[in-house]
Amino acid sequence: MNKMDKVKTSEDYVKALKKLKPNVITDKLLTKPYENEDIIKGMNVVSTCYNYAKDPEYSELMTADSSLxxxxxxxxxxxxxxxDDLRKRIKMVHALARETICAQRCVGGDALWALYIGTFQLDKSNKGKTxxxxxxxxxLEYVQDNDIAPAGAVTDAKGDRSISPADQEDKDTYVHIVKKxxxxxxxxxxxTPIxxxxxxxxxxxxxxxxxxxxxxxxxxxxxIQADAEGIERYALGPEIKTLEGEHAPTxxxxxxxxxxxxxxNNVFVPNERIFQCEEHRYGAIYANLFATLHRFSYLACKPALYDIxxxxxxxxxxxxxxxxEYFLSNTAEKIFQIAKPAILSRGMAKAAIEESTITESGAILPDxxxxxxxxxxxxxxxxxxxSVLQDMSGSLPVNLPYEGVLKDKKYNEKVEKLFKRKKGITPEQHYKLNEFIRVLVAxxxxxLLQFGSKHxxxxKEAEKVAIYGNNLRHMFQCKKLVKEIVFNSN
Ligand SMILES: Cc1cc2nc3c(=O)[nH]c(=O)nc-3n(C[C@H](O)[C@H](O)[C@H](O)COP(=O)(O)OP(=O)(O)OC[C@H]3O[C@@H](n4cnc5c(N)ncnc54)[C@H](O)[C@@H]3O)c2cc1C
Incomplete structure (x- = not known):
């Protein structure tokens, strides 16, 4: 095969976005969404995936030869x-998350991976009819060759959680086929939220x-192309106006x-872009595949967050x-509480790779x-x-004076006393660290990081179901073992 470099620059990514028809809404339709301050900050995260791929230090990790x-x-x-691909994926996500906390591009990549495995299974169960x-x-080849970073849209609005999609009063709480x-x-x-x-x-x-x-x-x-006829995209979450200061973290x-x-809104999807159409049994199969693969990405980004x-x-x-050394000597224990889950997740990633299986599609599936x-x-x-980081920081992260007073001669000498700590640490350094902690935990x-980590x-309930579902046979063997030890031993 004639190998070509299809890795694009972050400038190309932004240029491609700017060509899309405007359909992004904040509280109004934005005619130039990619000039909106908050949206640019999000784009900067995705741009990192492109920049790292061009960086000689990371390019080997960030790129691969397409099997297609x-x-x-x-x-x-x-x-x-x-x-080895799994190891590199973990390293890639970890490297990016250390810089951006959430690499964001994982969701779309994991959705492609899930569909790669799922569509193969679905066609097989349809005995070649699809x-x-x-x-x-x-x-996938189109996405690869144009180095597109797609979003992965799995979660529906869902309406009343106690009833099925078909029974919802408003059918639009789930994405559904209106017409074939x-x-x-x-x-x-x-x-939502995507x-x-x-x-x-x-x-x-x-x-x-x-x-x-x-x-x-x-x-x-x-x-589907993000600006296809009938699609509206709404920006979610508060506008971030406060994080503008010189001392604000990256x-x-x-x-x-x-x-x-x-x-x-009644969006047309052409046949060649449809990967499932009414095969209801594959709702759970696709969703579970995606969940496993996306949770695997978490085994890279969460350790990065715990590292930070x-x-x-x-x-x-x-x-x-x-x-x-004296009454505060439990500091070591406190830091251990934060470092521990990073080690646990990293270890689980290694175990998931070691016990992974190759699916019939040729793609690998972590355990x-x-x-x-x-x-x-x-x-x-x-x-x-x-909670431990909040405890260790004291009250300062949420009680910082306005940044401006540090620069104003009228006030700064007095205010700087607040930041007097260890010799050699400047008030600016102390301010910056506390502001960083505030952004992380307050x-x-x-x-959003806390909600992201939960949902x-x-x-967690969904994770437990998956653990039980895949571990139940082993657990029954445990029961059998104890029965033998207790009742059948001589
Ligand atoms: C920061 C962030 C980023 C995200 N990014 C994406 C993304 O890129 N793509 C994507 O597809 N999704 C994304 N999600 C969505 C995420 O997958 C969902 O939030 C998650 O699946 C939970 O769904 P929910 O928010 O609707 O909560 P719910 O499902 O409403 O859950 C809320 C609570 O209700 C419980 N519960 C739910 N149903 C029942 C029931 N029938 N009976 C009893 N209890 C029930 C749950 O256990 C939970 O405790 C993101 C979420 C966050 C927070």
Whole structure:
């Protein structure tokens, strides 16, 4: 195969966005969404995936040779086939998340990976009557060769959680097929919250849950250009106006997680971009595949976040002089509480890779029990880590004077006394560190990280179901073993 470099620059990514028809809404339709301050901060995160791919230090990690074309493509659009691919994916996400906290591009990449495996299974169960896998491969090649960073739209608005999609009063609470024609389908409904959807060129849509025969109109997967006729994209979350200061951390001043809601108003999807159409049994299969693969990504980004929190805890302790040999000697234990889940998730990632299996599609699948357990532990420990860092920092992160007084001669000498700590630490350094901690654990951005850790990739209940489902046979063997030990031993 003739190998070509298909990795684009972040400038190309922004240029491609600017060509899209405007359909992004804040409280009004933005005619130039990619000049909006908050949206630019989100785009900066995605740009990092492109910049790293061009950086000689990271390019080997960030890119791979496509198994479809042989071209050099961004690793996010490359379907992992070997254990080494899984290791590199983890390293890639970890490297990016250390800079941007959430790399954002994982969701779309994981959706492509899930559909690669899922479409193969679906065609096989349809005994060759469908050709979804072939379509997916063609679409994947298009995404790879144009280095597109698609958003992954899985979660529906869902309405009343106690009733099925078919029984909802408003059918649009789930994305569903409205009409079928010879050329394709028309879809309506809501997917939310969808990371990077307001600054993505393409959207990959798939079902979020188990579906019955009655729900078959919601059993639909497809890819669509983000500005297709009938699509509206709403920016979600508060406007971040406070993170402008010179002492504000990169996360907030330069980078931001900006979520989006996608509304489909009778949108046409051509046949070649449809990867599931009414096969309701594959609602759960696709959703579970996506969940496993996306949770695997969490085994890279969450350790990065814990690393950042560990570093912050160690620094604030240094600055404040609370490393403590006397009554504050439990500092070591506190830092251990933050560092522990990073080690646990990293270990689970290694186990998930070691026990991974190659699917019939040729794509590799990390072990489901270790992946889900790793994500579960990363999530379960997060509130404690946040609480420990808040405890270690004292009240200052949420009680900082306005940055301006530090520069005003009338006030600065007096105010600087507030920041007097260890010799050699300047007031600016202390201010910056406290502002960084505030953003991590006491801001709307920090709140988003906490919610993301709880719900992103599904919540803890869903992880437990996956762990039980895949580990039950082993657990029954445990019961049998104890029966033998207790009742049958001589
Ligand atoms: C920061 C962030 C980024 C995200 N990015 C994406 C993305 O890019 N793409 C995407 O597709 N999704 C994304 N999500 C969505 C995420 O997958 C969902 O938030 C998650 O699946 C939970 O769904 P929900 O928010 O509707 O909460 P709910 O499902 O309403 O859950 C709320 C609570 O209700 C419980 N519950 C739910 N149903 C029932 C029931 N029937 N009976 C009893 N209890 C129930 C749950 O266990 C949970 O405790 C993101 C979420 C966050 C927070």
């Amino acid at each position: 074309s042989g071209n050099r493509v961004n690793r996010y659009n490359y379907i992992p086939r070997t254990k 050709n979804y896998h072939k379509r997916l491969k063609k679409y 024609t010879d050329d394709g389908i028309y879809v309506s409904g809501i997917k 990371t990077m959807s307001i600054y993505a060129e393409e959207l990959i849509v798939m079902p979020s849950m188990q579906l019955s025969e009655n729900d078959k109109s919601c059993a639909v997967s497809f890819a 996360h907030g001043r330069k980078y931001l997680n900006k979520e989006g809601m996608i509304i489909f 929190m560990t570093g912050a805890a160690m620094l604030i302790s240094d600055f404040n002089g609370t490393k403590g 489901e029990v270790f992946t889900n357990m790793g994500k579960y532990m990363a999530t379960d420990n997060f509130p404690n880590a946040v 801001s709307s951005e920090g709140g 992103g990739g599904g919540n």
